[in-house]
Amino acid sequence: MATDTIGKRIGILGGGQLGKMLCQAGSRLGLMLSVMDKDHTFPAYSVCPNFTMGDITSYEDVMAFGSNADILTIEIEKVNIEALEALEREGKEVYPRPSSLRIITDKGKQKIFYEGAGFPTSDFVLYKSKDEIINDVEQGTLKMPFVQKLRTEGYDGRGVHVVKTDDDMVALLEGASVVEDLIDVDKEFAVIVARSVSGEMAAYPVVEMQFHPMANLVEFLFSPSTIPSAKQIEASQLAIQLAEKLEMVGLLAVEMFLDKSGKIWINEVAPRPHNSGHHTIEACAISQYEMHLRALLDWPLGSTEQLRYAVMVNLLGAEGHNGAAEYQGLREIMAMSEVYLHIYGKKETKPFRKMGHVTITGSSLEEAIAKAHQVQNTLKVISS
Amino acid sequence: MATDTIGKRIGILGGGQLGKMLCQAGSRLGLMLSVMDKDHTFPAYSVCPNFTMGDITSYEDVMAFGSNADILTIEIEKVNIEALEALEREGKEVYPRPSSLRIITDKGKQKIFYEGAGFPTSDFVLYKSKDEIINDVEQGTLKMPFVQKLRTEGYDGRGVHVVKTDDDMVALLEGASVVEDLIDVDKEFAVIVARSVSGEMAAYPVVEMQFHPMANLVEFLFSPSTIPSAKQIEASQLAIQLAEKLEMVGLLAVEMFLDKSGKIWINEVAPRPHNSGHHTIEACAISQYEMHLRALLDWPLGSTEQLRYAVMVNLLGAEGHNGAAEYQGLREIMAMSEVYLHIYGKKETKPFRKMGHVTITGSSLEEAIAKAHQVQNTLKVISS
Numbered sequence: 001m002a003t004d005t006i007g008k009r010i011g012i013l014g015g016g017q018l019g020k021m022l023c024q025a026g027s028r029l030g031l032m033l034s035v036m037d038k039d040h041t042f043p044a045y046s047v048c049p050n051f052t053m054g055d056i057t058s059y060e061d062v063m064a065f066g067s068n069a070d071i072l073t074i075e076i077e078k079v080n081i082e083a084l085e086a087l088e089r090e091g092k093e094v095y096p097r098p099s100s101l102r103i104i105t106d107k108g109k110q111k112i113f114y115e116g117a118g119f120p121t122s123d124f125v126l127y128k129s130k131d132e133i134i135n136d137v138e139q140g141t142l143k144m145p146f147v148q149k150l151r152t153e154g155y156d157g158r159g160v161h162v163v164k165t166d167d168d169m170v171a172l173l174e175g176a177s178v179v180e181d182l183i184d185v186d187k188e189f190a191v192i193v194a195r196s197v198s199g200e201m202a203a204y205p206v207v208e209m210q211f212h213p214m215a216n217l218v219e220f221l222f223s224p225s226t227i228p229s230a231k232q233i234e235a236s237q238l239a240i241q242l243a244e245k246l247e248m249v250g251l252l253a254v255e256m257f258l259d260k261s262g263k264i265w266i267n268e269v270a271p272r273p274h275n276s277g278h279h280t281i282e283a284c285a286i287s288q289y290e291m292h293l294r295a296l297l298d299w300p301l302g303s304t305e306q307l308r309y310a311v312m313v314n315l316l317g318a319e320g321h322n323g324a325a326e327y328q329g330l331r332e333i334m335a336m337s338e339v340y341l342h343i344y345g346k347k348e349t350k351p352f353r354k355m356g357h358v359t360i361t362g363s364s365l366e367e368a369i370a371k372a373h374q375v376q377n378t379l380k381v382i383s384s
Numbered sequence: 385m386a387t388d389t390i391g392k393r394i395g396i397l398g399g400g401q402l403g404k405m406l407c408q409a410g411s412r413l414g415l416m417l418s419v420m421d422k423d424h425t426f427p428a429y430s431v432c433p434n435f436t437m438g439d440i441t442s443y444e445d446v447m448a449f450g451s452n453a454d455i456l457t458i459e460i461e462k463v464n465i466e467a468l469e470a471l472e473r474e475g476k477e478v479y480p481r482p483s484s485l486r487i488i489t490d491k492g493k494q495k496i497f498y499e500g501a502g503f504p505t506s507d508f509v510l511y512k513s514k515d516e517i518i519n520d521v522e523q524g525t526l527k528m529p530f531v532q533k534l535r536t537e538g539y540d541g542r543g544v545h546v547v548k549t550d551d552d553m554v555a556l557l558e559g560a561s562v563v564e565d566l567i568d569v570d571k572e573f574a575v576i577v578a579r580s581v582s583g584e585m586a587a588y589p590v591v592e593m594q595f596h597p598m599a600n601l602v603e604f605l606f607s608p609s610t611i612p613s614a615k616q617i618e619a620s621q622l623a624i625q626l627a628e629k630l631e632m633v634g635l636l637a638v639e640m641f642l643d644k645s646g647k648i649w650i651n652e653v654a655p656r657p658h659n660s661g662h663h664t665i666e667a668c669a670i671s672q673y674e675m676h677l678r679a680l681l682d683w684p685l686g687s688t689e690q691l692r693y694a695v696m697v698n699l700l701g702a703e704g705h706n707g708a709a710e711y712q713g714l715r716e717i718m719a720m721s722e723v724y725l726h727i728y729g730k731k732e733t734k735p736f737r738k739m740g741h742v743t744i745t746g747s748s749l750e751e752a753i754a755k756a757h758q759v760q761n762t763l764k765v766i767s768s
Contacts, residue, residue, distance in 0.1 A: 006711060006727070024408060027431045030727025030740065040433075047411045049424075049433040285722050300719035307722075308691070327390060335684035338669050338691075343390070343414025356414065 006030060008297060011069030013056045015042030017344040017354065018075035018273045018289075021281070023048045025289035031297075036065040043344040044075075059083045066092055071296050073250060074272055077105045095197070095249035095296045096271035103246065104271050107178045108151040114266055117245050119238065121266050124180035126151075130172040133179060137169065144168075145182040150175050183265050187258040189225050190276040191239035194291045195248045197298035201240055202291065204284065204304045206232045207276050220372065221276055222311045222365060223283065227258055235264055242269065251292045253277065275314070279359045282340045283310035308338070308361035311372040315342075315356035315381055317349035323383030325349035332378045336371060338362055355381045390414060392681060395453030397440040399426030401728040401738065402459035402657045402673075405665070407432045409673035415681075420449040427728040428459075443467045450476055455680050457634060458656055461489045479581070479633035479680045480655035487630065488655050491562045492535045498650055501629050503622065505650050508564035510535075514556040517563060521553065528552075529566040534559050567649050571642040573609050574660040575623035578675045579632045581682035585624055586675065588668065588688045590616045591660045604756065605660055606695045606749060607667065611642055619648055626653065635676045637661065659698070663743045666724045667694035692722070692745035695756040699726075699740035699765055701733035707767030709733035716762045720755060722746055739765045 010026065012019050015037030023044055026033045034050040035042075045051045054061035056076070062083035066072050071093040072084060085098040096104070103109045114121035125142065127133050136142035150159035150173050161173050162182065188211065192204045208225035225232060239254040246252065246269075253274030255267040277288035285303040286294070294301050317325070324347060333339050343356040358375050362368035394410065396403050399421030407428055410417045418434040419426075429435045438445035440460070446467035450456050455477040456468060469482040480488070487493045498505035509526065511517050520526035534543035534557050545557050546566065572595065576588045592609035609616060623638040630636065630653075637658030639651040661672035669687040670678070678685050701709070708731060717723050727740040742759050746752035 006714070020411070023431075024411065027404070027408065027729075028724075028726050030729045045433060047407075047431050049429060049435065051433065294718065300715055302718055303721035305721060330390070331684055334678065334686055337687035337689060339686075340412075342412050345411075345414045 007032070008070040009034065009068065010071045010073065010293065010296065011036065011065055012044070012073055012075055013037075013062065013065070013079045014075035015044035015048075015051065016075060017043050017342075017356075019044035020047055020344065021278075021287075021289045021342075022073075022075060022273060022292065025287055026293050029290070029293070031293060034065075034069060036061065041347055043346060046345050056080065059086075063087065066094075071095065073292070073296055074101075077101065077271065081105065093197075093296070096252075097247060097249060100246045100248055100271060104269055106151050107149050107268065108176070110268060111178055111180070113246075117242075119242060119245075119266050120264060122147075122181040122183050124178050127177050127179055129176070130174050133172055133177070134169065142179065146179050147182050148173055149178045149180070151177055183257050184260045185257045186260045186262075187225075187227055188255070188267075189227060189235065189258065190221075190253055190255045190274065191235050192251055192253045192274060192277045192280075192288055193236075193239045193243045193248075194251050194288075194295045194301055194304075195243045196295040196301055197249050199244075200295075200301050201243065202301040202304045203236045203240055204277065204280060204288065205306045206235055207279070209276060219316070220311065220313055220376075221279070222369060222372075223279055223309070224306060226365070231258060231262070231264060238264065238266065242266065246271075250295045251277075251288055275354075275357075276312075278342070278357050279310035279312040279361075280304075280306075281342075282338075282359045283308045283361050309363065309365045309368045311360045311365075311368045313358045313360070313372050313375055314354055315358060315379060317351050317353040317355055317381045319351045321381070321383040322350045323348060325355055326382050326384050328380040328382055329378035333358065333375050336374070338368075339371060339375060349381050349383055391416070392454040393418065393452065394455045394457065394677065394680065395420065395449055396428070396457055396459055397421075397446065397449070397463045398459035399428035399432075399435065400459055401427050401726075401740075403428035404431055404728065405662075405671075405673045405726075406457075406459060406657060406676065409671055410677050413674070413677070415677060418449075418453060420445065425731055427730060430729050440464065443470075447471065450478075455479065457676070457680055458485075461485065461655065465489065477581075477680070480636075481631060481633065484630045484632055484655060488653055490535050491533050491652065492560070494652060495562055495564070497630075501626075503626060503629075503650050504648060506531075506565040506567050508562050511561050511563055513560070514558050517556055517561070518553065526563065530563050531566050532557055533562045533564070535561055567641050568644045569641045570644045570646075571609075571611055572639070572651075573611060573619065573642065574605075574637055574639045574658065575619050576635055576637045576658060576661045576664075576672055577620075577623045577627045577632075578635050578672075578679045578685055578688075579627045580679040580685055581633050583628075584679075584685050585627065586685040586688045587620045587624055588661065588664060588672065589690050590619055591663070593660060603700070604695065604697055604760075605663070606753060606756075607663055607693070608690060610749070615642060615646070615648060622648065622650065626650070630655075634679045635661075635672055659738075659741075660696075662726070662741050663694035663696040663745075664688075664690075665726075666743045667692045667745050693747065693749045693752045695744045695749075695752040697742045697744070697756050697759055698738055699742060699763060701735050701737040701739055701765050703735045705765070705767040706734045707732060709739055710766050710768050712764040712766055713762040717742065717759050720758070722752075723755060723759060733765050733767055 020043040036052040066087040145164040206225040207223040210220040243252040281287040404427040420436040450471040529548040590609040591607040594604040627636040665671040
């Protein structure tokens with residue numbers, strides 16, 4: 001009986017915008033959701049009275065929070081995995097599974113996993129420190145160009161450094177890292193797949209990304225992608241196989257590259273709702289947020305069908321602005337049709353901080369992209 | 385600057401499902417919403433931490449709640465209007481205006497207003513008590529069939545009594561009432577219009593209703609209506625004129641009849657989001673809930689365009705079931721495509737109580753209606 005399922009208490013670690021949107025999806029279904037994060041300034045608090053103040057990286061706080069939930073999930077990977085492992089041993093349902101999280105939260109382990117399982121990933125070497133990298137470059141055993149990624153501290157484009165020339169060597173990151181071949185990228189795209197407790201799977205249409213040149217954040221994405229359909233099918237199959245191999249429960253967002261020779265490479269994955277799936281709220285039959293919850297509850301996943309063409313624009317804090325957030329150009333974009341504004345409710349803006357997003361839909365991709373440019377030229381997050 | 389507008393604190397009187405959905409729409413836009421209602425079992429609490437426990441019919445409670453808001457609005461008409469009038473005098477923005485509410489909350493005044501302003505409404509007589517009605521029937525000055533409506537206590541089909549034969553006379557309602565001619569109804573439909581502070585107006589496509597034969601509640605609606613397009617235009621124009629005459633700010637839902645001779649009659653109005661507009665969440669460019677908030681904030685209203693055919697099914701408590709709510713058939717309907725489940729989160733079910741709704745969309749009306757029948761045959765709210 002479905003009744004039992006609605007009664008399950010779902011605890012979400014992390015109260016950022018992804019947590020907020022999970023709560024919004026869950027509240028429509030009448031689910032019992034709770035959230036833990038540091039304080040009430042976090043976006044999810046505004047939609048979740050069942051909010052516990054606590055540190056999601058603290059063993060004690062996660063254990064305490066978990067004791068009041070039947071199912072635990074995350075909206076950010078940087079959580080206390082030891083606590084999640086302990087909760088799983090106690091019989092709580094923890095999704096993604098801590099064993100999957102162990103792999104995904106360490107970019108070194110991720111690469112070893114891809115290689116071992118035969119997924120296409122660029123060649124790599126693991127390093128303990130930046131001195132080792134400098135040494136290998138001096139010895140000639142490591143050749144430019146390459147990409148350095150910190151194994152555990154990367155998020156939202158942070159912790160990634162591209163080295164093309166000697167000048168880039170000074171900015172090498174300190175800490176254990178993966179150094180991988182720089183792929184000659186033609187396109188960047190992502191596939192979000194869902195896998196339920198009992199193993200049902202669903203994949204969203206491929207979304208294609210454009211990155212902000214300075215912040216290394218997704219600035220703009222559109223869906224469905226325009227890469228050749230054979231490549232889209234290949235990408236979806238890879239994402240599905242990856243989610244199975246990782247024994248995922250919930251969403252897995254798989255970021256991939258298409259190189260200039262037409263080969264697909266797996267870049268990295270996120271075991272949760274993802275920035276590249278925001279548009280599913282308005283453009284797809286079921287949003288990624290609802291899909292994640294369905295997967296955790298072992299409900300039928302339903303349809304990932306995309307009903308409208310969509311573009312998603314991240315609303316980033318403007319450069320040179322720090323402080324209380326103000327939104328310029330709001331009225332102008334409110335007058336546009338099929339332009340869906342999401343303001344996360346963060347009080348303070350800073351350059352490139354994700355303050356919201358706008359999804360633009362249309363009956364053609366061209367129409368949606370044209371409106372997206374207009375939105376980007378109009379809407380700014382500044383400080384007062 | 386739009387900044388000032390986002391900063392306005394909007395207080396909602398009433399924490400039912402309409403309040404909940406207003407909060408859901410507002411939270412996406414990052415608005416500062418608060419809600420007042422009796423206790424935390426009310427649906428809106430689950431999405432609004434800024435929830436004040438209080439009695440919306442109490443002068444003191446409404447005054448106290450209003451002191452912490454810049455704009456006051458309602459999700460149910462049965463509120464303390466004296467307090468809203470006092471708050472308006474203090475300079476608060478109160479929408480709908482108390483003067484509009486005074487007319488709308490008294491079905492006698494509503495009828496007088498329609499008649500005075502020349503809107504098509506059935507002939508009527510005002511009565512102070514049921515004895516007066518009995519007397520007029522005995523005297524032969526009041527002839528069956530007629531409809532008796534309590535002037536102030538009606539809601540969701542309650543407070544309405546149809547008298548066709550002598551047998552119906554025993555169930556006449558006690559209290560001041562309007563007695564009006566029974567219209568020979570061919571179709572029932574509604575038009576939801578919005579009017580902003582500065583007078584911008586927008587109308588949603590006409591929705592057509594089917595009533596539950598026993599509960600006198602909307603059981604099923606579909607949009608757009610299939611009544612002749614000339615009639616739809618006439619209905620929209622009537623609704624717009626009515627909202628202007630009433631000096632509405634926010635939404636006005638206008639329920640109308642089409643009689644068998646093809647004439648349109650205004651039945652009654654609601655100055656707030658309405659059951660007949662639930663489908664706008666998934667089927668229209670902008671939902672009625674967001675539209676209401678835009679109107680209060682004097683933002684551009686944007687588009688009311690309907691992007692998919694839609695059917696809305698109220699999810700009512702099953703007959704014979706009282707107690708803790710359980711949802712039967714949930715998994716089956718979750719597997720259907722474009723079927724959007726809204727569970728309000730009320731703990732207790734009782735016969736015909738509105739426990740949720742389901743919006744079904746499709747690329748044709750026939751497709752959506754067929755799925756709606758399937759939903760109605762599958763999904764039940766029972767008690768454990």
